[in-house]
Amino acid sequence: MIATVAGLVSLSPLQAQVIPVYLDETKPVEQRIDDALSRMTLEEKIAVIHAQSKFSSPGVKRLGFPDFWTDDGPHGVRPDVLWDEWEQAGQSNDSCVAFPALTCLAATWNPGMARLYGENLGEEALYRDKDMILGPGVNIYRTPLGGRNFEYMGEDPWLASRMVVPYIQGLQSKGVAACVKHYALNNDEEYRHQVNVVVSDRALHEIYLPAFKAAVTEAGTWGIMGAYNLYKNQHNCHNDIMLNQILKRDWQYDGVVVSDWGGCHDTDEAITNGLDMEFGSWTDGLTMGKTNAYDLYYMADAYKQRIKEGKYTTRELDDKVRRVLRLFFRTTMNRQKPFGFLCSESHYEAALRIAQEGIVLLKNEGNLLPLTSHLSPLKILVVGENAIKMMTVGGGSSSLKVQREILPLDGIRERFKDCEVDFARGYVGDTVQSYNGVTVGRSLYETRSAAELTAEAVEKARQADVIIFFGGLNKSDHQDCEGHDRQEFGLPYGQDQLIEALVKANPRLVYVNISGNAVAMPWLAKVPAVVQGWFIGSESGEALASVLSGDVNPSGKLPFTWHQNLGDCGAHALNTYPGTWREDYKIIDEEYKEGIYVGYRWTDKQKIKPLFAFGHGLSYTTFKLGKLSADKAQMTVDDRMTFTINVTNTGQLAGAETVQLYISDKVASVDRPVKELKAFQKVFLQPGESRDVTLTIGRDALSFYDEATHAWVAEPGTFEALVGTASDQLTAKCSFELK
Numbered sequence: 001m002i003a004t005v006a007g008l009v010s011l012s013p014l015q016a017q018v019i020p021v022y023l024d025e026t027k028p029v030e031q032r033i034d035d036a037l038s039r040m041t042l043e044e045k046i047a048v049i050h051a052q053s054k055f056s057s058p059g060v061k062r063l064g065f066p067d068f069w070t071d072d073g074p075h076g077v078r079p080d081v082l083w084d085e086w087e088q089a090g091q092s093n094d095s096c097v098a099f100p101a102l103t104c105l106a107a108t109w110n111p112g113m114a115r116l117y118g119e120n121l122g123e124e125a126l127y128r129d130k131d132m133i134l135g136p137g138v139n140i141y142r143t144p145l146g147g148r149n150f151e152y153m154g155e156d157p158w159l160a161s162r163m164v165v166p167y168i169q170g171l172q173s174k175g176v177a178a179c180v181k182h183y184a185l186n187n188d189e190e191y192r193h194q195v196n197v198v199v200s201d202r203a204l205h206e207i208y209l210p211a212f213k214a215a216v217t218e219a220g221t222w223g224i225m226g227a228y229n230l231y232k233n234q235h236n237c238h239n240d241i242m243l244n245q246i247l248k249r250d251w252q253y254d255g256v257v258v259s260d261w262g263g264c265h266d267t268d269e270a271i272t273n274g275l276d277m278e279f280g281s282w283t284d285g286l287t288m289g290k291t292n293a294y295d296l297y298y299m300a301d302a303y304k305q306r307i308k309e310g311k312y313t314t315r316e317l318d319d320k321v322r323r324v325l326r327l328f329f330r331t332t333m334n335r336q337k338p339f340g341f342l343c344s345e346s347h348y349e350a351a352l353r354i355a356q357e358g359i360v361l362l363k364n365e366g367n368l369l370p371l372t373s374h375l376s377p378l379k380i381l382v383v384g385e386n387a388i389k390m391m392t393v394g395g396g397s398s399s400l401k402v403q404r405e406i407l408p409l410d411g412i413r414e415r416f417k418d419c420e421v422d423f424a425r426g427y428v429g430d431t432v433q434s435y436n437g438v439t440v441g442r443s444l445y446e447t448r449s450a451a452e453l454t455a456e457a458v459e460k461a462r463q464a465d466v467i468i469f470f471g472g473l474n475k476s477d478h479q480d481c482e483g484h485d486r487q488e489f490g491l492p493y494g495q496d497q498l499i500e501a502l503v504k505a506n507p508r509l510v511y512v513n514i515s516g517n518a519v520a521m522p523w524l525a526k527v528p529a530v531v532q533g534w535f536i537g538s539e540s541g542e543a544l545a546s547v548l549s550g551d552v553n554p555s556g557k558l559p560f561t562w563h564q565n566l567g568d569c570g571a572h573a574l575n576t577y578p579g580t581w582r583e584d585y586k587i588i589d590e591e592y593k594e595g596i597y598v599g600y601r602w603t604d605k606q607k608i609k610p611l612f613a614f615g616h617g618l619s620y621t622t623f624k625l626g627k628l629s630a631d632k633a634q635m636t637v638d639d640r641m642t643f644t645i646n647v648t649n650t651g652q653l654a655g656a657e658t659v660q661l662y663i664s665d666k667v668a669s670v671d672r673p674v675k676e677l678k679a680f681q682k683v684f685l686q687p688g689e690s691r692d693v694t695l696t697i698g699r700d701a702l703s704f705y706d707e708a709t710h711a712w713v714a715e716p717g718t719f720e721a722l723v724g725t726a727s728d729q730l731t732a733k734c735s736f737e738l739k
């Protein structure tokens with residue numbers, strides 16, 4: 001007999017003895033996989049390795065495996081689209097909580113926040129019956145023009161690694177698979193399907209792969225998504241080096257490789273080069289309604305045909321199916337899964353906490369912030385479109401349909417009830433009223449000219465005690481948005497001129513930058529307070545108001561270097577972006593000529609002073625670091641070494657400081673960065689409280705990737721540990737030897 005999952009419940013003890021192995025939960029999973037595999041027909045095997053709708057793939061009905069559902073990712077659970085079209089399904093139960101964008105999560109420098117993020121998102125996904133969330137993203141921030149940087153975790157491989165692991169563990173603890181994306185080298189969006197990245201092995205392994213490796217080897221991610229771009233002339237969704245060699249052989253990955261939507265281009269490569277599940281191939285709208293379009297997938301009929309013709313055995317197919325079955329047992333067939341909740345208060349609380357911890361106070365001259373330290377009632381003038389614009393909508397596949405999004409202006413009005421809060425639009429950016437069928441709550445329609453809007457804002461600014469300007473970028477095309485990159489480093493929509501006019505009228509201006517990327521700030525010297533407000537989701541307005549008011553003491557630190565000019569960034573200094581088209585205009589080669597010198601590694605080498613350094617972030621309190629000590633003076637390669645430093649909160653407010661440890665290799669046989677982040681810890685301290693922070697490193701912190709031997713090498717010699725509160729504030733030092 002074939003016991004179905006549903007039927008299992010009513011089996012008598014006698015019948016239970018004939019439970020097939022694959023359904024027997026007392027048996028090891030690998031044995032259950034073998035058994036299931038041995039029962040599957042060729043048709044069933046082919047079916048589970050490709051999509052059947054925009055976001056689902058079939059299970060094996062005959063054996064009781066349910067359909068498998070994916071969904072974006074990574075900031076909340078995307079609203080349902082129609083079975084076979086991109087249009088909204090129009091559900092009334094798919095409004096979600098939007099968590100802060102991953103750049104903000106990285107800015108918390110708190111792995112605990114990443115765990116919280118994953119767990120809460122997992123509960124939302126469970127409620128929505130999603131088995132896999134398409135995220136998180138860990139592509140390295142290589143250029144501030146990168147359209148999807150907001151979905152990633154900054155420029156540093158160590159920071160991104162420490163943050164991605166707990167996100168995945170939290171999500172998967174709910175029985176929902178993570179699908180880490182976009183593997184790999186998808187560091188900008190322009191021509192993303194045609195870019196062939198040319199990068200040294202060293203930069204690949206030291207900069208671009210570590211976060212993926214941590215996701216696989218430490219977090220044990222169940223899914224990974226191939227990137228659209230090419231590496232060594234092969235698309236990353238079926239790239240022999242990336243998938244067969246590095247991911248599956250070297251990292252021993254046992255999960256599935258999912259194609260990015262439409263990222264699969266060739267049946268033979270897909271068969272042999274490590275792709276396991278094909279999604280989105282005919283989702284460009286051109287083949288709408290085409291009969292059996294899913295059978296036309298590269299890994300559908302074409303694959304079956306090749307097996308029937310004898311071109312392939314089922315060796316590759318069985319490996320793919322085995323992985324898919326493993327995924328099923330981890331998700332759809334996992335009976336220990338907890339219950340899901342949608343939009344529960346605990347999810348909003350998590351979103352709020354993460355947002356509050358990720359907001360970065362970049363500048364605070366004369367302690368203009370927090371605003372409650374001034375006489376109240378204040379006359380506050382809020383300026384800027386970003387104070388009234390929903391940011392959970394837009395930006396590409398991460399766009400959400402939220403149950404609520406507290407806008408900055410509303411958050412300020414609520415928090416500063418005792419004050420007079422006025423608003424001036426100031427500038428017009430993107431007034432689009434709906435995105436992917438999701439309507440933006442508030443009308444942004446405006447008929448006044450730029451001059452009229454500026455005049456109004458300036459006039460009101462003269463009457464105000466303080467101006468809070470909410471500007472920056474948004475989620476529309478060529479801003480922080482999938483598919484393209486930004487076209488300029490400067491602020492769009494004439495914001496620079498507006499800011500200049502406002503500070504002239506009233507210098508007490510707080511500039512809150514809403515973006516996932518750095519922007520040029522030519523007016524910085526004239527603006528006393530600057531806050532990086534990211535895209536922080538449902539609780540945006542409340543989180544921002546709590547930091548501006550001082551209810552929450554800011555503790556975020558930049559996960560990337562904030563350059564003064566675009567040319568201060570390696571990729572642009574060396575003119576490598578966006579690449580060079582080949583003669584046939586089909587492929588554009590983008591050579592990462594700066595090699596390992598990405599972000600602060602580049603500015604350190606070139607001795608360029610950034611506007612704000614990697615790891616920078618101020619607080620309303622002050623901290624003092626004591627002397628740095630190490631538990632030994634020499635380290636051997638199999639050893640670990642622990643550094644201790646005392647941190648004291650010397651101010652009047654409770655707050656958090658992030659102690660950062662960078663390693664500098666004094667003499668090496670290869671060129672090495674001036675310093676590299678290798679450990680950090682965030683510590684929360686009451687006023688006057690002091691604590692010893694310990695930071696431990698291993699041999700990996702001293703190693704570089706040797707291109708000749710394809711191995712990590714730690715060369716004996718002198719190293720220096722540099723400890724401080726930002727990459728440009730490393731006040732404590734200590735030398736040690738590697739034996």
Ligand code: BGC
Nearest residue numbers: 072073134181260261397482
């Ligand atoms: C994006 C992915 C996303 C997928 C499904 C693609 O265009 O690159 O990140 O998960 O669409 O929406």
